[in-house]
Amino acid sequence: MEQMETNPDLRKEETLDPEDWSETRELSHRMVDDAVAYLRDVRNRPVWRNMPDSVRSFFAAPAPQSSEPLAEIYRQIFENLMPYAKGNIHPRFWAWYMGSSNYTGAMGDFLAAIQGSNLGGGNHAGALMDRQVVDWFKQMIGFPASASGTLVSGGSMANIIGLNVARNAKAGADVREHGVAAINKALRFYGSDQIHSCHRKAVEVLGLGNQALRRIPSDAGLRIDLQALKTAIAEDRANGFQPACVIGTAGTVNTGAIDDLQVLSDLAKEEDLWFHVDGCIGALIAIAPENAFRVAGIEKADSVALDPHKWLHTPFEAGCALVRNRAAHRGAFATTAEYLETSKRGIAAAEWLSDYGLQISRGFRALKIWMSLKEHGVEKFGRLIDQNIAQAAYLSSLVEAEPNLELVAPTNINIVCYRYNPPGSDREATKAINTEIMLRLQEEGIASVSDTTIHGEYCLRAAINNHRTRQDDLELLVRETVRIGERVSAGES
Numbered sequence: 001m002e003q004m005e006t007n008p009d010l011r012k013e014e015t016l017d018p019e020d021w022s023e024t025r026e027l028s029h030r031m032v033d034d035a036v037a038y039l040r041d042v043r044n045r046p047v048w049r050n051m052p053d054s055v056r057s058f059f060a061a062p063a064p065q066s067s068e069p070l071a072e073i074y075r076q077i078f079e080n081l082m083p084y085a086k087g088n089i090h091p092r093f094w095a096w097y098m099g100s101s102n103y104t105g106a107m108g109d110f111l112a113a114i115q116g117s118n119l120g121g122g123n124h125a126g127a128l129m130d131r132q133v134v135d136w137f138k139q140m141i142g143f144p145a146s147a148s149g150t151l152v153s154g155g156s157m158a159n160i161i162g163l164n165v166a167r168n169a170k171a172g173a174d175v176r177e178h179g180v181a182a183i184n185k186a187l188r189f190y191g192s193d194q195i196h197s198c199h200r201k202a203v204e205v206l207g208l209g210n211q212a213l214r215r216i217p218s219d220a221g222l223r224i225d226l227q228a229l230k231t232a233i234a235e236d237r238a239n240g241f242q243p244a245c246v247i248g249t250a251g252t253v254n255t256g257a258i259d260d261l262q263v264l265s266d267l268a269k270e271e272d273l274w275f276h277v278d279g280c281i282g283a284l285i286a287i288a289p290e291n292a293f294r295v296a297g298i299e300k301a302d303s304v305a306l307d308p309h310k311w312l313h314t315p316f317e318a319g320c321a322l323v324r325n326r327a328a329h330r331g332a333f334a335t336t337a338e339y340l341e342t343s344k345r346g347i348a349a350a351e352w353l354s355d356y357g358l359q360i361s362r363g364f365r366a367l368k369i370w371m372s373l374k375e376h377g378v379e380k381f382g383r384l385i386d387q388n389i390a391q392a393a394y395l396s397s398l399v400e401a402e403p404n405l406e407l408v409a410p411t412n413i414n415i416v417c418y419r420y421n422p423p424g425s426d427r428e429a430t431k432a433i434n435t436e437i438m439l440r441l442q443e444e445g446i447a448s449v450s451d452t453t454i455h456g457e458y459c460l461r462a463a464i465n466n467h468r469t470r471q472d473d474l475e476l477l478v479r480e481t482v483r484i485g486e487r488v489s490a491g492e493s
């Protein structure tokens, strides 16, 4: 046989692998040591600190063109990145709504990247693990084994998945083929005025438009007003709209209110609506022994969005959409591209997981969830959910015991809405004082709370979705709120 000539360009072939594996190993061990210490000592650091100019300019540097030693890069990261975190792994972070991560999950993320599988699907162990984690979520909320599901980036995407299936199922036209223009009667979706803003994005990207989502007034408990919902549905039918879907919220972002899921399920049946539950905050209360009763009825939903990066503390990102009717779910997303055929044997001898969502290439999200569920067990996660709910009740009692503090909404689960409100201060002044309290708590690194407005009332908001929080952290929050409130009211800096 004739000898092939070596292509001269290939004589110096390159790779991204290290030249010296033992050096890499040593540095990696240091990174793990530092990571363990970073997490172990998180309580000793401020919740948040502002970045100096040197850090801001460090991140304005142009793209590097040539190589640098990894040890030097790591030094830069330790100096410029690690001290300036958002703070959500800290025991006194209660702003907005997010989980506080966990070490095992972080190792899962590392190993997932090392193993490197693309979870678009295929015949490999990672794909089995992905399906197993989805099965575990079905078991946790009482969904049937025949249901389907998919791991996604988070709650917003999980809601979009559920609502997309709902739209297609109720459109009365082949939306995939002909688009929303083929829908005869304009569709209407319903949720309370406390519904999360991601649903607005969802109906917009689904081509229905913001007005297709009717916000139904909430009652004094911040739950959807069922009579108002019935009236709106009847009104819409009379006006030629097609009521298509009711979205129940299991844990609203403002106050943690849980809509009456049993009644919503019955109503959806009577009215022939798709019943979707936004359970990003509260679906997993189903595993908490003392509070599971609050989400009874979730198992009857047509679709559920839930968020492991909240109450399972999975490192970001991890969301999950579950759909009762597997065929409807798959039918909303599956494609038959010639380059994605399945085969009888080999790597493609399995269903494509990408047929259940929008992404083709998918990160290996399952491993970080799987490892921490195996390590701690579902029961412990359930107890931690109960613990956060009990802590919120405790914080509420501390607020009520302080003459200058008040609760602004009922505490349902783990969200406490409160404010500093000394007698005689007017609305505008109260808002200004409380905003200043929030900012000083953050800037002094004491605690992180956020703010919101509920039925027109401005307040501070502590969402205790945190496995590191202790009672004394909550006592400190109350003490510091009062201290700063007094200083700000007295005009002191």
Ligand SMILES: Cc1ncc(COP(=O)(O)O)c(C=O)c1O
Pocket (backbone or CB within 6 Å): 096, 097, 153, 154, 155, 156, 157, 196, 198, 249, 251, 252, 253, 278, 280, 281, 307, 319
């Ligand atoms: C009730 C509710 N739904 C949806 C979302 C959106 O979830 P994500 O931030 O994971 O996209 C949130 C976020 O806090 C939420 O509280």
